[in-house]
Amino acid sequence: MPDNSNKFCESNDVHIHIPSWINEAYFKKLLKRELTEFRKILNLSIIPASPPGECESYTSLLMRIIIDIEMKDGFTQQKSYIMKTMLTDAAGIGYINTLNIFPKEKQMYELIIPQLEQLYQEQGRSVKFSPKCHWAENVNGRISLVLEDLKTKKFSNINRLKGFNMKQMQRVLEKLAEFHAASAVWHQRNGAYPEDFQRIYLPANYHRSKSYQARIQSYKTAMATWGFSNPELYTSRIPTADQFVQSAARCFNNDPLEFKVLNHGDFWSGNILLNSTLACDIKEIHFVDFQRCKWGSPAQDLWELIICSSHHSLRTKQFDCFVRIYHTHLIQCLKLLNYAKPLPLLRELHMSMLKHGFWGYFTTFMHLVLILLPVDNGASLPKLMLPGEDGDRFRAKVYTNPLYVRAALSIFPFLHRRGLLEF
Template sequence: MPDNSNKFCESNDILVHIPSWINGPYFKKLLKRELKDFRKILNLSIIPASPPGDCDSYTSLLMRIIIDIEMKDGFTQQKSYIMKTMLADAQGIGFINTLNIFPKEKQMYELIIPQLEQLYQEQGRTVKFAPKCHWAEDVNGRISLVLDDMKTKKFGNINRLKGFNMKQMQRVLQKLAEFHAASAVWHQRNGAYPEDFQRVYLPANYHKSKSYQARIQSFKTAMASWGFSNPEQYTSRIPTADQFVQSAARCFNNDPQEFNVLNHGDFWSGNILLNNPLSSDINELCFVDFQRCKWGSPAQDLWELILCSSHHSLRIKQFDYFIRIYHTHLIQCLKLLNYTKPLPLLRDLHMSMIKHGFWGYFTTFMHLVLILLPVDSGGSLPKLMLPGEEGDRFRSKIYTNPLYVRAGLSIFPFLHRRGLLEF
C-alpha cells in the first residue's frame, strides 16, 4: 500500500496540513470493524472538505477520505467518509479548546442524536437528523469524528447566495421542528442537558476590542452609502461593545418558564444537506456541525435560518408565515412524542422572537455578511476582524457587497419596526 501519511493535500487552491496519524493504519481499524470480509487498503486519498473561507475551517480540520478496498473474495470497492478533527496546536487548538465545541459535538453524534431519533422510532416513525457517525474518539484531548459522506448519497447544499425557496423553507422548518420537539421531550425524560449545552463563550473584554470598534465604524460608513433616505436612523442604533455583550448575554440566559429546546446553534444553509439541492422536491434532509448546540429559546435557530438562508424575496415578506409553519409542525411532533408540559402557543413563539430579537441583529451583522460573500472573493473571518487599513478595505468591500446591501435594506427597517434596534 502506498505511503499515505502525507503532510499536505491541495484542492481548489487550498493547501491543508494533514496530520501524519491520519493514514491507512488508522482507517484499517474502522474498516475491519465494519466489513467482515475486508482484506486490505489499496489506496487512500485525502481531500479538503471545507469550501474556501468557510467558518468551520477556523475551528476544525474537515477532510473527505476516499479509500479503495480489496475484499477477501478479491473484489474491490470504494468507501468514502468525512473526517472531522481538531486543528494542530499552532493553528489555534488552545483557544478552540476553551469553547468546548468538540466535546459537545462528540456527545451529540455519539449519544444525543441517536436518542432523539429513537424517540420517533418508539412511535413507529423513522427520522434521521444527521449523518451516521462511524467512529468517535478522544485521544489525549484530541477529538476526532468519522462520519458518513453524504455526497455519495446525493446530498448537498443549496447555493447559499440564493437561499432556500418557499418549498425548501417549508421542509427545513418542519425538520427543525422535529429536532426541537425531540430535544424538548429528551429534556423532559432525562433532565437538564450537560453543562456544555447550557452556556456559550462570550468575550470578556469586548469593549476593549479594537477589532469590534473597527468593524462597527466600517459598518456605519458602509450603511450610510446603502441608499436609506435617513441612514442616521440606523447607524445611530448600531450597538456599542457593551450593549452588544449585554444583549447577547440576555439572549443566552434561559427562562425556565419559556418553552425551550436544544438549538442547533449555527443553523444556516451550509449546515443543512438536502437529498436534491437543485430541486424544490425534497424527500430527505439532515443537519451537520453540532458544535454550537445550546439549550434555550427556539428563536435562536429561527432567526438565523430565516434571515441568513431564505431567498431574499421571502425573508421579510413571509417571516411571520415561516413562524406559523414551524409552530404547526412543532405541536404535531410534541403531541406525537407525548410531551406532557403545556404546549407553546403561536403567540408565545412570536413573543419569544421579539424577546430574543437581538439574534436578528446578531446574525445579520456577524453571519449574513460572510454567507452572502461570493466564494471567489477571498473573504475570511480573520480578514473581517483585522484592524488597520487592510481590514478597513476588506470590510468596506463586504459591507457594500450588493447582495448584502439588498439584504440590509430590508432587514434593518424590519428590525427597527419591531423595536429590536433599541439597545
C-alpha cells in the same frame, strides 16, 4: 502501498496540512470493524471537504477520505467518509479547543442524536437528523469524528447566495421542528442536558476591543452608502460594545417558564443538506456541525435560519408565515412524542422571537456578511476582525457587497419596525 508520508492534501489550489496520524493504519481499524470481508486498502486519498473559497471552518479540520479497498473474495469497492478533527494549537487557534465544542459534538453524534431519533422510532416513525457517525474517539484530549459522507447519497447544500425557496423553507422548518420537539421530550425524560449545553460564552472586554471598534466604524461608513433615505436612523442604532454584550447576555437569560429546546446553534444553509428528486422535491434533510448546540428558546435557530438562509424575496415578507409553519409542525411532533408539559402557543413563540430579537441583528451583523459574500479565496473571519488598513479594505468590500446591501436594506427597517434596534 501508497506513500502516507505526505502531510498536505490539495484541491484546486487549496492546501491543507494533514496530521501524520491520519493514515492507512488509522482507517484499517474502522474498516475491519465495519466490514467482515475486508482484506486491505488499495489506495487512500484525502481532499478538502469544502469547495475552495467557500465559508471555511475556523474550528475544525474537515476532510473527505476516499478509500479503495479489496475484499477477501477479490472484489474491490470504494468507501468515502468525512473526517473532522481538532485544529492544533500550532495553527494559532488553540483557544477554540477551550470552548468544549468538540466534546459537545462528540456527545451529540454518539449519544443524543441517536436517542432523539429513537423517540420517533418508538412511535413507529423513522426520522434521521444527521449523517451516521462511524467512529468517534478522544485521544489525549484530541477528539476526532469519522462520519458518513452524505455526498455519496446525493445530499447537497443549496447555493448560499440564493437561499432556500418557499418550498424548501417549509421542509427545513418542519425538520427543525422535529429536532426541537424531540429535544424537549428528551429533556422531559432525562433531565438537564450536560453542562456544556447549558454554558454560554460571551465576548469579553468588547469595550476595549480594537477589533469591534474597527468593525462598527467600517459598518457605519458602509451603511451611509447603502441608499437609506435617512441612514442616521440606523447608524445611530448600531450597539456599542457594552450594549452588544448585554443584549447577547439577555438572550441567554434562563426564564423557567419559557418553552425551551436544544438549539442547533449554527443553523444556516451550510449546515443543512438536502436530498432532492430531479423534480426538486425534497426526499430527506440532514443537519451537520453540532458544535454550538445550546439549551434555550427556539428563537435562536429560527432567527438565524430566516435571516441567513431564506431567499431575499421571502426573508421579511414571509417571516410570520415561517414562524407559523414551524409552530404548527412543532405542536404535531410534541403531541406525537407525548410531551407532558403545556404546549407552546403561537403567540408565545412570536413573543419569544421579539424577546430574543437581538439574534436578528446579531446574525445580520456577524454571519450574513460572509454568507452572502461570493466565492473569495481571500475571505476570512480573522480578516473581517483585523484592525488597521488591511482590515478596513476588506470590511469595505464585504459591507458594500451588493448582495449584502440588498439584504440589509430590507432587514434593518424590519428590525426597526419591531423595536429590535433599541439597545
